Amino acid sequence: MTQWSGYLGLILQGALVTIELTLMGSVLALVMAFLAGMGRVSRFFIVRAIATTYIEFFRGTSIFVQLFWAYFVLPFAGLSLTPLQAGVLALGLNVGAYAAEVVRGAILSVGREQYEACTALNLGRWQGMRHVILPQALLVMLPTFGNNAIELLKATSVVSLISLADLTFQAQVVRSQTGSTLMPFVSVLVIYFGLALIISWGIRSLERRMARGLDGVRV
Amino acid sequence: MPAPIIKVDAISKSFGTFKVLDGLSMQVMPGEKLALIGPSGSGKTTILRILMTLEKIDGGHIQVDGEQLYHMERNGQLLPADERHLAKMRQKIGMVFQLFNLFPHKCVMDNVTLAPMLTKGVARAAAQKRAMELLDMVGLADKAKAMPAQLSGGQKQRVAIARALALSPKIMLFDEVTSALDPELVEEVLNVMRKLAAETDMTMLLVTHEMGFAHDFADRVLFFDRGRIVEEGKPDEIFRHPKQERTQSFLKKIIAAGHRV
Numbered sequence: 001m002t003q004w005s006g007y008l009g010l011i012l013q014g015a016l017v018t019i020e021l022t023l024m025g026s027v028l029a030l031v032m033a034f035l036a037g038m039g040r041v042s043r044f045f046i047v048r049a050i051a052t053t054y055i056e057f058f059r060g061t062s063i064f065v066q067l068f069w070a071y072f073v074l075p076f077a078g079l080s081l082t083p084l085q086a087g088v089l090a091l092g093l094n095v096g097a098y099a100a101e102v103v104r105g106a107i108l109s110v111g112r113e114q115y116e117a118c119t120a121l122n123l124g125r126w127q128g129m130r131h132v133i134l135p136q137a138l139l140v141m142l143p144t145f146g147n148n149a150i151e152l153l154k155a156t157s158v159v160s161l162i163s164l165a166d167l168t169f170q171a172q173v174v175r176s177q178t179g180s181t182l183m184p185f186v187s188v189l190v191i192y193f194g195l196a197l198i199i200s201w202g203i204r205s206l207e208r209r210m211a212r213g214l215d216g217v218r219v
Numbered sequence: 220m221p222a223p224i225i226k227v228d229a230i231s232k233s234f235g236t237f238k239v240l241d242g243l244s245m246q247v248m249p250g251e252k253l254a255l256i257g258p259s260g261s262g263k264t265t266i267l268r269i270l271m272t273l274e275k276i277d278g279g280h281i282q283v284d285g286e287q288l289y290h291m292e293r294n295g296q297l298l299p300a301d302e303r304h305l306a307k308m309r310q311k312i313g314m315v316f317q318l319f320n321l322f323p324h325k326c327v328m329d330n331v332t333l334a335p336m337l338t339k340g341v342a343r344a345a346a347q348k349r350a351m352e353l354l355d356m357v358g359l360a361d362k363a364k365a366m367p368a369q370l371s372g373g374q375k376q377r378v379a380i381a382r383a384l385a386l387s388p389k390i391m392l393f394d395e396v397t398s399a400l401d402p403e404l405v406e407e408v409l410n411v412m413r414k415l416a417a418e419t420d421m422t423m424l425l426v427t428h429e430m431g432f433a434h435d436f437a438d439r440v441l442f443f444d445r446g447r448i449v450e451e452g453k454p455d456e457i458f459r460h461p462k463q464e465r466t467q468s469f470l471k472k473i474i475a476a477g478h479r480v
Contacts, residue, residue, distance in 0.1 A: 120309075122338045124306070213369075
């Protein structure tokens with residue numbers, strides 16, 4: 001039993017790496033999502049074109065390939081990344097591309113009358129976006145952002161392919177060292193599921209807080 | 220005789236193949252209260268939206284308060300207005316919408332103070348003081364902290380009026396502001412407008428189906444049909460003795476539908 005606790009320690013170390021990747025990847029994804037999502041509704045053709053290219057490219061190629069490029073190909077261009085950096089970069093850019101479409105859709109879902117009120121009150125384009133459109137759009141984005149974050153959490157397992165010791169990687173290590181398949185795989189299953197639950201719960205409570213007052217019932 | 224505050228000169232506007240405004244010209248004097256009436260699709264709302272720069276024009280010129288609205292003069296040439304020019308011109312004009320268009324995520328107070336703080340750099344305390352005066356004027360001082368969803372339609376519309384007034388425009392546009400309200404809530408909004416007309420010298424343009432109100436409120440009534448002004452005159456002339464056949468048949472229909480004239 002003491003032996004198991006040692007191996008469980010290994011798996012928990014892997015879980016920490018997975019959490020780290022998820023958090024950092026989510027931050028990058030969020031930044032990319034807003035940049036590209038708002039770029040997609042820009043007045044300027046060139047901004048729209050850049051945003052669209054980014055989104056289509058990263059949605060259209062596999063995350064494995066993107067990770068391999070970040071880790072194995074970029075060094076040829078003189079940019080060497082640590083496995084963690086490469087993982088965060090690939091995950092953030094990949095999920096950011098999906099989330100960018102969420103941002104764009106949410107911005108477009110805010111009614112035309114809100115934009116017209118902004119014009120009538122003489123708010124500038126950015127002022128209206130910042131104070132009127134985005135706060136309302138954010139509420140529309142949140143549920144899908146939750147999906148994206150969970151997708152990102154699960155996608156972190158690809159970094160085991162560039163020998164980053166995440167949850168999946170550690171499970172393989174424990175399995176090969178102990179010969180036991182059930183214990184490591186049950187552990188990682190439970191841990192991934194637990195982490196996903198935490199994300200769901202976090203997003204839901206954020207949603208509840210932001211929706212307060214909007215329906216006239218809860219204040 | 221003072222110069223008109225609004226001069227609309229041969230404006231045309233189409234939506235696709237539908238010609239909404241067909242060489243429309245009109246003038247409004249400072250402080251004048253104008254009612255725009257007519258069947259739907261006649262272009263009366265469109266001209267308000269054009270004055271608020273919510274629609275682009277296809278041709279013609281508009282002068283507001285001595286300056287071109289959609290053009291700017293540069294070295295004696297008339298160029299299409301850029302965003303900065305439009306922003307400057309919008310300061311002169313405020314608008315109240317049929318569906319209120321309040322910001323649902325902001326409380327009443329923030330709805331009213333947002334634009335003065337952002338566009339005029341008014342300090343929060345000063346903006347809130349002014350907002351309280353305006354909310355008091357529309358009879359909603361006790362609702363400053365409420366969210367729009369907690370208000371009735373009439374209350375929402377009164378907040379929307381206060382919000383537009385907070386920017387102190389010279390011209391106020393009212394686009395069917397009571398059309399979306401339950402009948403028993405119409406009067407509270409009309410009362411605010413009567414008060415506004417009595418206490419300020421603002422120029423007010425009003426698109427409405429409330430013929431009784433238009434009659435009492437307006438200095439002049441314009442009857443729109445198919446993108447043109449068919450007939451205009453004092454309320455008594457238009458409502459009691461309309462000369463044009465189209466005006467007569469429109470008013471007849473309105474009365475038949477149960478509206479008071």
